[in-house]
Amino acid sequence: MEIINPRINVLRLTFLSFLMVTVATGLFAQKLVQPVLGHRSVSILKVDNLEFKDLNKNGKLDKYEDWRLSAEERSADLLSKMSVEEKAGFMLINTVSMIGAKKAEAEGLVASDFNETGGQTRGGFGEAPANSGAGRTQTTTGATGVAGVLANMSGGGGVTKFVKEYNNRHFIYRMNESPKNTAEWANKLQALCESQPLGIPAIVASNPRNNITVNASLGTSAGASIFSAWPGELGLSAMRDLKLTREFADIARQEWLAVGLRKGYMYMADLATEPRWSRVNGTFGEDAEWVAKMITEVIYGFQGEKLSASSVALTTKHFPGGGSGEDGQDSHFEWGKKEIYPGGMFENNLIPFRAAIKAGTSSMMPYYSLPSGTKYEEVGFAFNKGAITDLLRNEMGFKGIINSDTGPLTGMPWGVENLTKQERYKKAIEAGVNLFSGESDPAMLLEIISNGMVDMSYIDNSVIRLLNEKFEMGLFENPYVDENAAEKIVNNAKFKERADLALRKSIVLLENDTKTLPVQAKTKIYFETYSKGTKDKLSDPGIVYTENGNKYPVTFVNTPEEADVVLLWLVPTGNSLFASTGAPVSISLSKCSVDVDYVNKLTVKKPTILVVNYTNPWVIDEIYNNQTKGNFKAVLATFGTTQDALLDVVTGKFNPSGKMPFSTPISDEAVTNQKEDVPGYLEGKGYALFNYNQGLSYK
Structure with a gap:
């Protein structure tokens, strides 16, 4: 038998105790790395020889400003500091424009000062005129159908108004400007957001911009743009090359990142099972298992294994699949509102969405359609608690953001036409929607909060999910981009070479x-x-x-x-x-x-x-x-x-x-x-x- 010296035994126990404490306190964790802090107007705080942004300008380090903490801890702290008005505005996303940018670029005036009233500036942020083509945004109350959604392109004001009065921090960019123009524009937006009381940065989203397509429609795809030009989505699928698909997504990610676009309203996990559907071109084809593989590679290429400062977050759409519209019609219209399943293959549509969840997609977008002949309520998927909460959240395990498509509250309220807009808001929020597309003015959302139509817990839950995404992507540390580098990165010779291979x-x-x-x-x-x-x-x-x-x-x-x-x-x-x-x-x-x-x-x-x-x-x-x-x-x-x-x-x-x-x-x-x-x-x-x-x- 080994005889242990009591003194040695005490030393061993002391060492083990020290080891347990150090592991518990993270001293053996990875060494902290000071992130680059991008800032325009806030001060820098120095704590423990590290630097932090004083986003709320109070002269001390708050938890949400402390990049050493988890996204969840930071989100909870920031949520406690946000007013109800700020929370409501945070749940809305709409199209913004850059009216006058082309003229300004020619005159060398891009990146001029903002007009604080939200009016047009010389190439800066301004109010888009109605029917400008800038994008689909909210309609007047009571208007229905896609014509109503397209009626008001400005969303009711310029970007300055959206940020300062409406507390919006999510935007959709649909222009097609030069890389430098776009980067300057994005930086101006972030500087404006930084100057606000809590310094919450913006996320700028876009539809696909790297795919050649002959029938891109407003609000679905920008088609080929300033970025490297790759095959349409069907063409990417036709390559039968998952490695090159991942490379495509990674290259596109670098280009988007360079100009300040941090979120994609893409890609479609819908199946091309109905040949007449006008959005077949945005799919990866008809086979669910193959589409699942394509979606996986695309998400990993844009987001990485998890969201980070180098990610472009994706919004996978259109849950639970929009490819089986009755007679090939589309649910942007009343006559195409029904999603039908005569072959009993509803579950087949879910296969690519399950893959997207496994790959970590940041957001999901439900379609306008209502399910016909299923166990689910016959209301549009944005209002469908059975589909969003019971199926997507509880059964499929999705933990990210539910982002409505543009305009279900006013333009395509299928199945809830008889409800008021306030009641539609309530139904969609309780169904599980976290972010409403096509809305800028939070007045009506604030109304239903103040009168108790929706419990505040739904609002807080949505804001937490949206904040987590921003924290995970490093936007609170540095939302800015190098405007000069953008020109060199976007569509460079190496990217073109890989895109050319894909085209063949x-x-x-x-x-x-x-x-x-x-x-x-x-x-x-x-x-x-x-x-x-x-x-x-x-x-x-x-x-x-x-x-x-x-x-x-x-x-x-x-x-x-x-x-x-x-x-x-x-x-x-x-x-x-x-x-x-x-x-x-x-x-x-x-x-x-x-x-x-x-x-x-x-x-x-x-x-x-x-x-x-x-x-x-x-x-x-x-x-x-x-x-x-x-x-x-x-x-x-x-x-x-x-x-x-x-x-x-x-x-x-x-x-x-x-x-x-x-x-x-x-x-x-x-x-x-x-x-x-x-x-x-x-x-x-x-x-x-x-x-x-x-x-x-x-x-």
């Missing part, structure tokens, strides 16, 4: 039976891009490509008669989201800005390579059927790409590798007979012309 990988080779592709050297090609708007004469030729610049070993000619082969790139354009009239939706080419007769006359002249740009699973049987198939020597699909990328594939400089993100219906009859919630690959034999996951290569 997104192209799908569907048929090449005669091995026409890649085209041989010295081939004479008539290359026409047929893209028509509603005001164009559809029978006129499209854009004819004739410039080669020694990039390709072929000759581009001016007419089909001169050519060995016709390369026809069809870009159909269905009705845009906000052009809906309630009429039956068709995705046949003749109903989507394509003169079928013109196309058929062109493609009989010479052997034709058909390229179709898909934003929906178009029905192309008017030009491609058993009688006309022989005219087409190859067929390709694109989902938002460039001419150069397409020509690299056609000429063999790049070997196609993409796969279809959805099935395309063989006929209008197939569209009519399909079930809105059932993916095309499960619709049965005879449904598809081109199948989900179809795609060839040259090797």
Whole structure:
């Protein structure tokens, strides 16, 4: 037996006690690292040789100013200091504009002083005129439908008014300015917020800005912008490359971060199960398991493993899926308010949202739709306690922010049309909404708080969630960006190179039976891009490509008669989201800005390579059927790409590798007979012309 000296035993016990205490007190924790403090007007406090911002200007270190504490501790402290007015304004988010910025940029006047009344300044913050196109914001009380939501673009005042009078700290940016302009604008906003009593910073959100799409609608996507240009969402999915998808998101994150955009209203976890839906182009396709993988990579790319000072927070939408609208209509309109599940696949829609929760998405956005034929109340999802609290929160375990889509209180109040706006507020808050989009003025929210219509605990719970996000993202320490660096970071050569690869990988080779592709050297090609708007004469030729610049070993000619082969790139354009009239939706080419007769006359002249740009699973049987198939020597699909990328594939400089993100219906009859919630690959034999996951290569 070992004999232990009592003195040694006491020393051991003393050491163990010391070890336990030091672990408990965090002395063995990671060494504190002083964060960079970005500030314009507040003083810096020095405590224990560390620096902190005196955000509330009281000359002492408050808990919420202490970056050593957890986000939860800081949020609780700040909540206790906020007035009811500040809390109410904090729960609202609306569109802001930068009216006059382009003119100001030309005059060298950007970043001028704010107009304290909220009026227009020289390129600074100002009031957007009604119908300016700046974005969708609140409507007058009683207006319903998307027309009402679009009626008032300003939200009732300029940014200075939003910040100082309404206590707003969440904003949606929909402009498309230069990187430096945007960065200066964001810094001005943060400086204004810092100057307010509690110094709470802003979060500026945006819709997608890095994806090429031909049918982006106001409030859904900015399309290709100043940032690096990648394929549309369907094209990203078609790449079948999760690693490059993560890289896309990481590059986009760096660009957004550089200009001060810290939150994305994106991406869509909805499934493309209804081919007529006008928002199919914003999805990652029809297969729930694959979409779940895409959503996971996108969230990790933008946010990281957890929110931090280098994150762009994401708002995954539209819970619990908007892709099964009755007859393909959209719930921005009364005639599209029902989300239906004739195939019994409601649970299938949840698969990508479960993946988003697991990946840590910061926010979720419920859609306007109301569920029909389910166990849930037939009210819009923003008012649906069963869907938001019971399903999303309690069953699925989501702990983040519930951000309403823009305008459910006034524009799209489906299922609660008979309630007053005050009653709609109450129902949405009690259902679980934390942040209301399309609202700036908190007067009505304050009214229902003061008269006891909603318990204050709901308000405090929402504010805590919103504050946690800001603290986790380091915005209280440094919300500012380097305005000069923004120009160098955004769309730099390295980012362009990776985006160019993605643009090529997104192209799908569907048929090449005669091995026409890649085209041989010295081939004479008539290359026409047929893209028509509603005001164009559809029978006129499209854009004819004739410039080669020694990039390709072929000759581009001016007419089909001169050519060995016709390369026809069809870009159909269905009705845009906000052009809906309630009429039956068709995705046949003749109903989507394509003169079928013109196309058929062109493609009989010479052997034709058909390229179709898909934003929906178009029905192309008017030009491609058993009688006309022989005219087409190859067929390709694109989902938002460039001419150069397409020509690299056609000429063999790049070997196609993409796969279809959805099935395309063989006929209008197939569209009519399909079930809105059932993916095309499960619709049965005879449904598809081109199948989900179809795609060839040259090797």
